[in-house]
Amino acid sequence: MKVLLTGAFGYLGGRISQEFVLQKEIHLVLASTQHREVPGWAKSAEFKVIEWDNVESLENACFGVDVIIHTAGMSAPDSSKKTKEALQVNGLNTCALIQSAIKQGVKRFIYLSTAHVYASPLDGYxxxxxxxxxxxxxxTSHKAGEEILRYYSGRGEIEGVVLRISNSFGKPAYLDSNCWDLFVNDLCVQAFQSRKMTIRTDFNQRRDFVPISHVISVIRYFLEEDSTSLGDGIFNVGNGMSLSLKEMAEFISTRFELLRNEKIDIEYVTNSNKVYELCYSCEKLNQLGLKPMDLTWMEKEMESLIEYIGKTNQKIICN
Structure with missing residues (x-):
């Protein structure tokens, strides 16, 4: 199976690369907009540079491909600053890639979207x-990408899978990944650099924190799953269990103390009496046998992240 992975050197893309490059049945094609040295562990993968405004470049990248995993996109902070570019990158670039994929006979397109299409903050069921x-x-730009894929999928021109991922966390494959402003990753860096963690937003706010390892297992499932189980192609990907920001900070502090034998204090800048109740339902995945992992998976992902930061701490520059 030939798999094209866009955003291959990004946060999620890098971790997906590390997992799938080990699968002998997968011929992995790493796609990026920049020439970049492929790490030693990925030497078995093919590398291609994509020019999003060049149809020939996109069609060349899609040639002979069975499945596309589309992770390339603009982050939330950048989208806020550059609204026009966000629509271009997350929406129109996705459209261009889908059209090229269809022309080259790609069977399936897996689009990594976000739970944040629903609301901000996420609340309720x-x-x-x-x-x-x-x-x-x-x-809105991610929703545009979703709708374009659903349009072509509804016409029977390609099989579309939309994964609305909640707040994923875990170590990156590359130190320069744009991931250090994410809540969990940021707190872990703070623990090393300041020996305390500061929460500057409403600590009662609840989020569904999901280990990247679970996200990867879901993507792996949809690489080969029969199309009859896809339904409308939209799936929530989360842990199925929400934690407040305060609870997650305490979870990090506990793992840090167990691993490093150091106690990390938590500082709360704001206070709120608002009550949040979040249930990010992943029942559709549960019915396919992809039930959220137990607490052990959370602990392993957290410990791996803490160990990674401990080795690279001085090189991490947070926004």
């Missing part, structure tokens, strides 16, 4: 039938 209403450019 949310399943795939919940109406997306977040107007942030990051959310």
């Amino acid at each position: 949310i399943d795939e039938n919940t109406c997306p209403k977040n107007l942030h450019p990051y959310a």
